[in-house]
Structures are given as structure tokens and as C-alpha cells.
Amino acid sequence: MRHLYECPMRWSDMDAFGHINNVVFMRYLEEARIDLMFRLARRADSGAFTGGSVVARHEVDYLRPLVHRHEPVTIETWVDKLGYASATLAYEIKDPDVLYVRAKTVVVPYDLEAARPRRLTDEERTFLEAYVDDSFNNRASTDVR
Template identity: 75%
Template sequence: MRHVFQCPLRWSDMDAFGHVNNVVFLRYLEEARIDFMFRLAREAASPGAFTGGSVVARHEIDYLRPLVHRHRPVAIEIWVAKLGGASATVAYEVRDEETLFARASTVIVPYDLEKARPRRLTEEERTFLTRYCDDEAGSASAA
């Protein structure tokens, strides 16, 4: 299953070449990831999910088509591509009905803010993330 986040575009997202700047894509992915992990997970799993924090260990983005400013949002589909004991890789597609603009992935590591070190996924976090495991690149379902 995939979660779909509708991300609004801002005029300031554009660069001198007339399309959304590559760095802005990271902000879009962050907005989708925050919605997924901190809103959806807490609503679906429990209020304690991901409250200890998490950090980004790696980003990877393939830019496929230029994205230009428009008034309708762009859809960011997010799902879990890999689940480990102390990390998860989330994958994304930035798209609309006609066009796939980018594919990306982020390795996230749960983090204990008080101890200032990585931690293992809790059982409730793992249960939530498992529901969004999707290794079929072509299938999408809104959550």
C-alpha cells in the first residue's frame, strides 16, 4: 500500500530555468515523509510512534521530467521499500495523472533524542511501516 500526499507548489520553488529547483524536491519529499511518519503513523499506530525522533541517513533522487509551477498540487506517493531492525527505506514517486517527475528514496534511522544516538524501531513503528511495504513499482493506492 502507498500513502499519497498532495503537495502544493509555491512560486518561490522555481529556479532561473523556469522549473522547480532540484533542492526543492528534497523539501517536497520531507513534507510527504513528515505527513506519513508523524501524522499518519500516530493516527494509525499510536500516539507514541516515532516520538523519539528519526534522522535521514541517505537520499537518492532520479529527476525524470521538469516540474513547473502550477496551481494544483503534485502527488507524492510514499511507501516502505525496505525495513530493517534499526532503519527503513522509504521510496517516493513525484507525479500527477500524466507525468512521473521523479523517483526517490530515503533511508531513515530512528533516533533517541535524549541519548543522542540511533535506536531500533519499536514494535508499533514496525507494525505501521509493514502495512506500507510495497515493492511493486507500478501499483499505487491512496491512503
């Protein structure tokens, strides 16, 4: 299953050429990730991710420029890889007929009090397992761009 997030674009997101700035895409990914891992996960389990989490890695492929507009852009998010102490989230920022960005983020659960990484709880793993979709990895390399 994939999580769908409708991300509004702001006037300040655009660069001098009227495109959404590359750095802003990271904020869009963050909004979608927070919606999944905090809003939805905590609705499923009130203790999910309350100890914190950190981003260990981002990987972004910018495929087409996105021009500022008043309508939101869709961000699909799913779990690409699930370990015991990390999860790799994959994303597509898109409209129905245009793919702008493909990205991945490695998220590590973090114990804020101990200031160190921790393992995913059973409840967090169960929640994330519902969003596992490996079709991103199974696409032919010619489909990447």
C-alpha cells in the same frame, strides 16, 4: 499500500527557468515523509516516532522538469525495505500521466536524549509494514526513465 500526499507548489520553489528547483524536491519528499511518519503514524500510535528519526541517505532520480503551477503535485510514498533499525522509503512525484522524480530515503529512528540511533518499536514496525510495496524493485530497468 502507498501513501498519497498532495503537495502544493510555492512561487519561491521555482528557478530562473520556471521549473521547480532540484533542491526543492527534497523539501517535497520531506513533507510527504512527515505526513506519513508523524501525522499518520502518531494517529495510529501516539508514541510512534516521538523519540525522533534522522535521514541517513537520499537517492534521487530527476526524470522530467516540473513547471510551477497552482495545482498540487502528487507524491506517492511507500516502504521499500524495512529493517529493525531503519526503513527505506520510496517515492514518486507525479501527475496521473507524467513521472517527474523517483527517490528513496533511508530513515533511522533516533533517541534524541541519548543522541544515538535506536531500533524501531514494534508499533512503528507494524505501522510501516502496512506501507510495504516492493513493486518499485520489480520494475524492468527500461522502465526507470
